[in-house]
Amino acid sequence: xxxxxxxxxxxxxxxxxxxxxxxxxxxxxxxxxxxxxxxxxxxxxxxxxxxxxxxxxxxxxxxxxxxxxxxxxxxxxxxxxxxxxxxxxxxxxxxxxxxxxxxxxxxxxxxxxxxxxxxx
Numbered sequence: 001x002x003x004x005x006x007x008x009x010x011x012x013x014x015x016x017x018x019x020x021x022x023x024x025x026x027x028x029x030x031x032x033x034x035x036x037x038x039x040x041x042x043x044x045x046x047x048x049x050x051x052x053x054x055x056x057x058x059x060x061x062x063x064x065x066x067x068x069x070x071x072x073x074x075x076x077x078x079x080x081x082x083x084x085x086x087x088x089x090x091x092x093x094x095x096x097x098x099x100x101x102x103x104x105x106x107x108x109x110x111x112x113x114x115x116x117x118x119x120x
Contacts, residue, residue, distance in 0.1 A: 008106055010039055011064045015047040015082040018060035020095035028063055031102045039106075052080045059085025063097055065105035070097050072104075 012028055014021035025043070032039050046057040057080045063070045071087060089098045 008036060008039060009042070009064075009066050010036075010106065011042045011044055011062075013044045013046045013055060013057050013062040013064070014060040015045065015052070015057075017047075018084055020084065021061040024061035024063060024096045027096065027099055028102055031099060031106060035103060035106045047082050049080075049082060052082045056080055057082065059083050061085065061096060063102060063105075065102075065108075068105065070101040070105040072101060 010028070010032060012021070012025055014024070025041075028041060032041055044051075044055065046052040046055055046060070046062075051057070056076065058069070058074075058077050060082065062085060073088065084095065087094050087097050
């Protein structure tokens with residue numbers, strides 16, 4: 001029997017006025033369907049400032065895999081006010097993360113037989 005893929009936790013955090021969360025959701029579901037079929041995507045509305053603070057929401061859209069931001073250059077801004085988020089991508093400044101970041105994060109989260117970055 002071959003190695004089993006580890007389940008991953010995938011989250012999409014957004015706020016109501018974000019013009020980019022629908023595109024991010026579509027791309028994320030495409031990546032999940034291709035790399036981790038059957039994996040649920042937790043859709044989290046962080047419009048409420050208390051929710052945003054509790055979740056350490058850096059802006060919309062935010063995609064996390066196993067609690068980690070998919071942006072490999074992510075630095076926690078320390079400000080969790082619901083707002084739009086911009087990403088520095090290979091194509092310049094964009095309102096959604098790069099697809100390959102999602103693919104890498106989901107692939108790393110499923111990598112079996114190796115200890116994860118948190119030691120689990």
